[in-house]
Each structure stands twice: as C-alpha cells, then as structure tokens.
Amino acid sequence: MKPGLAVDLFVLVAVSFITIYFIAKSHDKKYYLRNIAGLEAIEEAVGRATEMDKIVHFIPGITGLNNSRSAVTFSGLEVLNYVSRTVANYGAKLLVTIRNVMVLPVAQEVVRNAYSSIGKINSFDYNSVQFLTDNQFAYATAVRSILQEGQVAANIMVGSFFAESLMITESRTSCRGDSDRWNYQRNPASFFYYYL
C-alpha cells in the first residue's frame, strides 16, 4: 500500500459498508430521512412554470466529471433526472445549460432517459440541453441573459458552483423567477441551500 493512505482506505471501506447497510435497510420504516425543503419545492416550481407557460431552467454545476468535484456533478445530474421527469409529467418546458463539455452528453442522456421512463420520449428535444461556453464568467453572463429574457419561471441549480453562482442568482431579482439553489462548495467550504 502507498504510505500514509491506511486511514483513507479504512474510512472508505467503513463508509462503504455503512452505506450498503443503510441501502439494504432503506425500505424499513425504522429510519427517518429528513426531507430537504429545496427538493420538495421543485415540484411546486415546475407546476408554477407549467401554469405560466414558461421554462424551467436547470444547471448541474459548472465542474466536470473527471476531477475532485465530480461527485457533486453526479449529484446534480441525479437531481436533473428527477426534475426532468417532473417537467415531462407536467408537460412543461425544460432548458438545461452546461458549462463543461464532458457533462453535455451525459446530461442529454439523463434528460432523454427521464422522458423515456414516463413514456414521453417524443416530447424530448436534444436542444433542451445546451452547451453555452467553457469560460466561467461568459457562462454566467449567458445564463443571466437567459434569466432576464423573462421566459424562465424557475431556476434550479444543483451542483458545484463558484463566484458565478452569485452573479446568476442575483439576476433573479430582476427576472422575478424562482431560484432554487442547493450547492456544495469545497473552497470556501460551504453547503448551502437557497430558496426564494
């Protein structure tokens, strides 16, 4: 074994076993899993967007799939799966904007799978998942532009974000949409959920 990694390996194995144990026990009513208000609010936001005939905008973070933040991006993609199914169920319009090129095909597949899983594959449009740019602030500016056009009723951001998250979420004051943000950042270390 490489020197200095014994504790890391032990923690990894221990957490893995604990996770597997709780996955196996997940169907028991014995354990209570606290609901996350932000996730519960997604359905309401999608419903409101459907009523207003406007778009649900989603960002699965701005980092990629092959770095230390990839787990956060995967979390964002899992939530995207849920959001896409909700959007497809309601018959709303979805727009997913991507900053990292590696995430683009995966996000397209996630959305396509979600539409397919509820039998609405014909409603799926590959253009609903759109790469904007690789530059962080150009991306933020493009998203601000989309939000300020007034066609977005709900903005959902789940994933790894940096300074651009402030730029994007501050634009919601002028577009008067909903902004659900649930993100995890390592530096500065913070996990924060934001709902307006």
Place this chain on the structure above:
Amino acid sequence: MNRNNLFLGITVIITLTTLVAGFFDLSIFNTISANLVNWSVVIGLVALATAIISLMRMHVKRIMTRRREWFYSLYFIVVFTAVCSIGLIYSSRGQPFMYVVNNILVPLSTTIYSLLGLWMATAAYRAFRVRSIDSTILLVTGIIVLLGSTSFGAAISPVFARITIFIRLIPTTAASRGILISGGLGAIALGIRILLGVERGHIPGQSK
C-alpha cells in the same frame, strides 16, 4: 449481459481499477489508470466537438428562423469563426491568437469578475437585514469581521482584530471542516450508490 448492465459493469471496473491504483503501488493498475486518464482527455476533445456542433446548430437555427435578437447569434458565429481561424492559422500559442486572448478575452473576463463586488454588496444588504435572531448574529459578526479586517477597525480598537482571528480560526474552521467532511462522506456514499446501480439516471438506456 444486457446493454444496461454492460454500462454498469464498465463503470464498476473502471472505478475499482482507479481506486486500486490510488491506494496500492501495483504497476499494472497504475498503467491502466494512467491510460484511463489519457482516454478522458481524448473523450473531452470529442465532447468539445459535439458541444460546438450543438452550439452552432442552435445559433444557425436562430438566424434561419429570425428569432428575437437573432443578430447576436450571427455576431457569435462571426467572432467564433474569426478566432478559430486565427488559432488554426497561427496556432493557439502564436502571437495573433495571444493578442486576441490578452486584449479581448482577458479584459472582458476581468470586467465581469470585477462586477462581482456590486453583486456581493447587494447580496450582503439582503443577508444583513435584521429580521430575526439569526440575521442579527450574522450582522453583528459581519460588522466585527469587517472592522477586524480593515485598518479603520484597527484604529478604533485592536480588539476587533483579535475577535476576527478567533472567529476565523475557531467557529468558521470548525463549521467548514464539518461541512467538508460531510460532503466527502456524501461523495463516497454517492459513489457506492452508483456502483451498486441504485443511482443510474446517467447510464444510457436506464429508466427509473
């Protein structure tokens, strides 16, 4: 093995190979892991080409259908083509391409970045409004840290600097590390769920 399990199997094999290479000094796993990293670079380049095609298709469609503000799409295509041509002709490290980067891209990025100060101020205004006990604590802490980090605060009293150092070293570090460790444990748990096939929304052909 059906197509769905094939993708899950590939995920499991690649993950375990990378994990073993990370923890153990076995040359075969290290070689495979290094190759996988190289593959990810190649896949990234292919993904970039796909993304550019997707982007161009969207902008061309906007121009063809004369959608609102279609001229921005035309502007994008012109600039994209011009910059790409400069890069292809003079290489991405050539003088003309670097001139474009240093005199257009860098100043624009810096300008947008500097605007963050404005948004931070508006966000801080809303966060610091005294509406509850929590926001009062946040306001008082914010003012103390602000005073402790500036020469103005130091001129009033050296106590502000000492309190600021305490806040940064003890409560902030403790809370940050707690969140960091929970995030790391969450990442491991998510990895296990992906490997077990519980989370499979990103795998092609899967449906829940």
